[in-house]
Amino acid sequence: MNAINEGHVEFEINEKGIGTIEFGHPLSNSLPGxxxxxxxxxITQLGKDEAVKIIVLKSAGERAFCAGASFDELISIKDFETGKVFFSGFANVINACRTCPKLIIGRVQGKAVGGGVGVASAVDYCFATKFAAVKLSELAVGxxxxxxxxxVQRKIGMSAMSQLAIDATEWQTADWAKEKGLYTETFETVEAMDEAVDTLANKLANSNPEAMRLLKxxxxxGxxxxxExxxxRAAMSGKLVLSDFTVNAISAFKKK
Structure with a gap:
């Protein structure tokens, strides 16, 4: 496991076959490569583990689910290949969720930005608290x-996705995200959400594994x-991050 100040990914598998994966980073769960x-x-490992019937994906802490990719890494990009690799980080997580043969339950306790919205969109069933507002902030830095x-488009449709992408500085509420289909249910407290996560996970752990695999x-x-x-898409961002516009936007953001 990585040192705690560099972030972590941990997992456990209980006797019922529920595999729980937790990721975290001190900077609002913004994730380096x-x-x-x-x-x-x-995610891929637990997907292949025959002891795992269902996966729960969660993040550490209380305030933020995931603030996207590491801003420190973003501002250090100086060439196209580095940029492409950087932006492939969340692509790899999304594709791991997509190809995992097990159903994945998402637990979103707080705000999700950028890649965090992507992760919430890539799970198969997503619970959230009322604090789990969402934002796609990428356009704000060019x-x-x-x-x-x-x-995101697959989960909430082009109209809602384009609203998030265009209005890049504004938060949309957890209720908005539920209305659009990102979250299946929202809760007043983390405790109530966790109870619902546990109930569904235990129910699915007793379901037919082959039926769930085929459903997935x-x-x-499509x-x-x-x-590919x-x-x-990672190459698009890898090229844009080197542009004068984006370099200046990031510099301005750093001064705030």
């Missing part, structure tokens, strides 16, 4: 939510090209 790669690998866009395939029909699609 190493943590994103480990998260993707862990880029765009290109990598997470397909996952059906849910994700996304078979995403390995998300690479292309």
């Amino acid at each position: 190493k943590i994103l790669n480990k998260l993707a690998d862990t 880029i765009g939510p290109f990598v997470v866009g397909p996952a 395939q059906i849910f994700w029909e 996304t078979e090209n995403w390995d 699609l998300l690479k292309e």
